[in-house]
Amino acid sequence: MNTLNLNPQTQSDSPRIINPLDPEEFKRQGYMIIDFLADYYGNVGKYPVLSKVEPGYLKELLPSTAPLGPEPIESILEDVKKHIIPGITHWMSPNFFGYFPSGSSIAGFVGEMLSTGFGIVGFNWVSSPAATELESIVMDWLGHVLMLPKPFLFSSNGNGGGVLLGTTCEAFLCTLVAARDKKLSQVGTHNIGKLVVYGSDQTHSSFQKAAQIAGINPKNYRAIKTKRSSSFTFSPDSLLSTILLDVENGLIPCFLCATVGTTATTAIDPVGSLCNVAKDYGIWVHVDAAYAGAVCICPEFRYCLDGIEHANSFSFNPHKWFLTNLACCCLWVKDHTALTNSLSTDPHFLRNKASESKKVIDYKDWQITLSRKFNSLKLWLVLRSYGVDNLRNFLRQHVEMAKTFEGLVRLDRRFEIVVPRNFSLVCFRISPSAISNGLPNGTKFDSIGKIMNDKHYLVNEVNHKLLDSINSSGSVYMTQCEIEGDFVIRCAIGATLTEEKHVIMAWKLVQEHANSLLGAF
Ligand SMILES: *Cc1c(COP(=O)(O)O)cnc(C)c1O
Numbered sequence: 437m438n439t440l441n442l443n444p445q446t447q448s449d450s451p452r453i454i455n456p457l458d459p460e461e462f463k464r465q466g467y468m469i470i471d472f473l474a475d476y477y478g479n480v481g482k483y484p485v486l487s488k489v490e491p492g493y494l495k496e497l498l499p500s501t502a503p504l505g506p507e508p509i510e511s512i513l514e515d516v517k518k519h520i521i522p523g524i525t526h527w528m529s530p531n532f533f534g535y536f537p538s539g540s541s542i543a544g545f546v547g548e549m550l551s552t553g554f555g556i557v558g559f560n561w562v563s564s565p566a567a568t569e570l571e572s573i574v575m576d577w578l579g580h581v582l583m584l585p586k587p588f589l590f591s592s593n594g595n596g597g598g599v600l601l602g603t604t605c606e607a608f609l610c611t612l613v614a615a616r617d618k619k620l621s622q623v624g625t626h627n628i629g630k631l632v633v634y635g636s637d638q639t640h641s642s643f644q645k646a647a648q649i650a651g652i653n654p655k656n657y658r659a660i661k662t663k664r665s666s667s668f669t670f671s672p673d674s675l676l677s678t679i680l681l682d683v684e685n686g687l688i689p690c691f692l693c694a695t696v697g698t699t700a701t702t703a704i705d706p707v708g709s710l711c712n713v714a715k716d717y718g719i720w721v722h723v724d725a726a727y728a729g730a731v732c733i734c735p736e737f738r739y740c741l742d743g744i745e746h747a748n749s750f751s752f753n754p755h756k757w758f759l760t761n762l763a764c765c766c767l768w769v770k771d772h773t774a775l776t777n778s779l780s781t782d783p784h785f786l787r788n789k790a791s792e793s794k795k796v797i798d799y800k801d802w803q804i805t806l807s808r809k810f811n812s813l814k815l816w817l818v819l820r821s822y823g824v825d826n827l828r829n830f831l832r833q834h835v836e837m838a839k840t841f842e843g844l845v846r847l848d849r850r851f852e853i854v855v856p857r858n859f860s861l862v863c864f865r866i867s868p869s870a871i872s873n874g875l876p877n878g879t880k881f882d883s884i885g886k887i888m889n890d891k892h893y894l895v896n897e898v899n900h901k902l903l904d905s906i907n908s909s910g911s912v913y914m915t916q917c918e919i920e921g922d923f924v925i926r927c928a929i930g931a932t933l934t935e936e937k938h939v940i941m942a943w944k945l946v947q948e949h950a951n952s953l954l955g956a957f
Pocket residue numbers: 536602603604605606640642695697698699724725726727753765
């Protein structure tokens with residue numbers, strides 16, 4: 437039967453859904469899923485970290501249409517085990533060292549459950565007062581822990597405060613739009629094509645995308661070149677000369693993104709000096725610390741945010757390295773009216789006394805979407821369940837493990853650390869000297885093809901092969917970045933279940949694979 441028969445008299449005799457929120461059934465299935473996930477966390481270290489499936493694998497395994505009748509949770513879970521798990525890359529594995537970690541913890545999970553369980557849609561205060569008020573309180577708590585300057589906090593009773601978004605991409609877009617409109621209110625909307633935004637060549641790619649969405653002329657996106665000699669940090673001098681040239685050409689500087697902990701190598705841009713250049717041109721400065729913002733709760737890392745008092749906005753992702761399950765991005769601004777001027781809406785169906793009194797926050801006006809989850813529960817649970825001291829120690833442990841890994845790399849003369857380690861990311865590769873040492877003079881590498889005897893190409897090929905080889909073993913997962921044309925392997929430590937023994941094993945594995953690879957040359 438392939439048409440849906442809506443006449444109850446002639447409907448098939450398959451069981452009918454009684455109550456999709458039946459409390460007894462909720463318990464039965466809920467416990468079952470918790471048991472299932474507890475088993476998963478216990479065993480996730482044994483799975484191949486990087487999924488081995490081929491594109492399109494799932495279509496071969498699942499029916500091509502949805503079932504007309506209900507199916508029991510038991511058989512659905514069986515399919516999760518049989519068909520879904522093999523297609524999962526296990527971010528929760530203690531051997532996951534790719535990208536940046538995906539934050540996860542019991543507190544984050546339980547907070548997410550509560551939020552999902554309540555199922556509220558907190559677009560404005562009246563739609564669930566606790567959601568808005570808890571969010572403001574938690575944002576101030578966390579702002580305090582990060583020692584953010586007072587103007588970023590609600591407690592200063594100015595225009596500052598924080599909001600929970602899904603991702604950094606949204607933080608970019610919201611602040612860009614706010615800065616754009618603020619600038620256009622001064623220079624006239626007809627000048628939108630002249631607005632310029634600034635980042636470095638290490639700024640996250642989603643910043644450029646946000647600029648594009650915000651209607652910034654693509655020709656006016658500046659990715660200012662960084663140098664190896666300054667560890668790929670954003671140079672205030674280069675910024676100034678770029679701005680001067682733009683101004684000379686009749687363009688209008690508008691927005692700057694500084695990064696604390698860039699994605700490729702965790703470079704730390706000099707926030708204070710960049711702000712100092714930007715202020716003379718009325719540029720909105722946003723500080724993106726998506727990954728490294730977490731560790732700035734440790735006093736010994738707080739210097740990374742020095743100068744933040746001169747920035748306009750700051751964001752970081754607790755869903756990376758702060759034990760908070762996806763998705764959770766914290767954005768603080770000094771002047772929320774800039775956000776609400778650009779992002780507020782006033783549909784009749786949402787009007788209410790509280791909003792009209794102007795005594796409440798309607799978070800829908802601080803973000804792109806209207807509907808929003810009760811995300812503050814998650815962060816509240818994380819902060820309360822672990823406490824700031826434990827959170828600091830947890831992050832420090834990862835930094836220590838990264839130091840251990842870095843030390844092991846340095847002991848093997850065939851390898852090099854490509855950029856100095858700042859946090860819990862180690863960037864390394866087989867060094868060019870190790871490769872030439874193994875080469876008889878004048879060897880030609882037909883198998884490698886393309887450019888024979890091109891050293892640079894060869895070094896990249898060898899490192900690429902090494903990464904593919906360790907990842908296809910299933911025992912670890914690491915990813916890569918490209919720095920000035922060099923292929924570099926990134927080992928990002930910070931998965932919740934990772935312990936020092938996993939890091940040491942990971943290094944042994946790298947060495948074993950390097951042995952057979954270099955032996956082949
Ligand atoms: C991960 C990352 C982002 C993007 O974060 P999303 O939350 O996925 O949008 C932006 N900037 C930096 C520095 C990052 O590391």
